[in-house]
Amino acid sequence: MKKSVIANQRGFTLIEILLYMALSTILVVLIGGIGANVFSGFVKVKAAEELRYNTQFVTEKIRGLVSQAESISVPVAGESSSMLTLRVNDVSKDPTVIDVNDGRVTVREGEGELQYISGTDIDVFGVEFSNVTYDEGIGSLRVILQMGLRNPEDRTVYFASSTIYTTINLQYP
Numbered sequence: 277m278k279k280s281v282i283a284n285q286r287g288f289t290l291i292e293i294l295l296y297m298a299l300s301t302i303l304v305v306l307i308g309g310i311g312a313n314v315f316s317g318f319v320k321v322k323a324a325e326e327l328r329y330n331t332q333f334v335t336e337k338i339r340g341l342v343s344q345a346e347s348i349s350v351p352v353a354g355e356s357s358s359m360l361t362l363r364v365n366d367v368s369k370d371p372t373v374i375d376v377n378d379g380r381v382t383v384r385e386g387e388g389e390l391q392y393i394s395g396t397d398i399d400v401f402g403v404e405f406s407n408v409t410y411d412e413g414i415g416s417l418r419v420i421l422q423m424g425l426r427n428p429e430d431r432t433v434y435f436a437s438s439t440i441y442t443t444i445n446l447q448y449p
Contacts, residue, residue: 319434323425327436330398331423334381335440337393338419341372341383342444348407348415356406360417376400379426399426401437408443415446 288296338360342348345362349371360374369385376382381394381403394400401422408416424437 320436323434323436326395326397327423327425327438330395331421331438331440334394334421334423335419335442337383338374338381338421339442339444341374342417343447345372345415345446347446348409348417351405351407353407353409356404358403358405360405374405376403381421394423397426399424417444417446418442419444 341362342360345364347363348360349363350359350361351357358376362372362374364370364372364385367386369388371386373384374381375384377390377392379399380392380396381400383391383393385391401424402420403422404420406418406420408418410416419440419442421440421442422437423440425434427434
C-alpha cells in the first residue's frame, strides 16, 4: 500500500513564485529608473560646469588682453564687430587679434600662431565687440559672448548655453 507523501512536502507554489518574480521586477525597474535619473542629473551638472568654466576662462583671457592694450584698432569708436584688433606696446604681440574660427574663440598675437582659448566641447554662437570709447577718453569695450556646449547628437541632457555681457577698459596711460 502506498502512502501519500504530498501533504508533508514543503515548497513554493506556482502563484508564490510568480508573485515574487513580479515584485522583484518592479523593484529592479524602480531602482534602474532612479539610477538613470541620478546619472542624467550628473551629466547635466557636468555640462553646465564645463560651459561655466569655459565662459569664465574666455572672458578673463579677453579681459587680460584688452586691459594690457594701448588702443583698439577694430572696431573703431562707436562701431561693433565680430573681430577685435588691439594695438599693444610689445612689438612681437602687435597686433593682437581676437576672433571666432570653427566655432571657437581664437587669439593671434603679432605673427604668432593661432591659439584657441575656448575648449573643444564648446561652440561659440556669436561674439560682438563694441568700441564704446568716447571723446579721447580711456578705451572701453563692450563684449557680448554667446557660447554653448557642443552637442553633436542633439541630446537634451547635454544642452547648455550662456550669454555673457561685460565691459572692459584699456589700461590707464
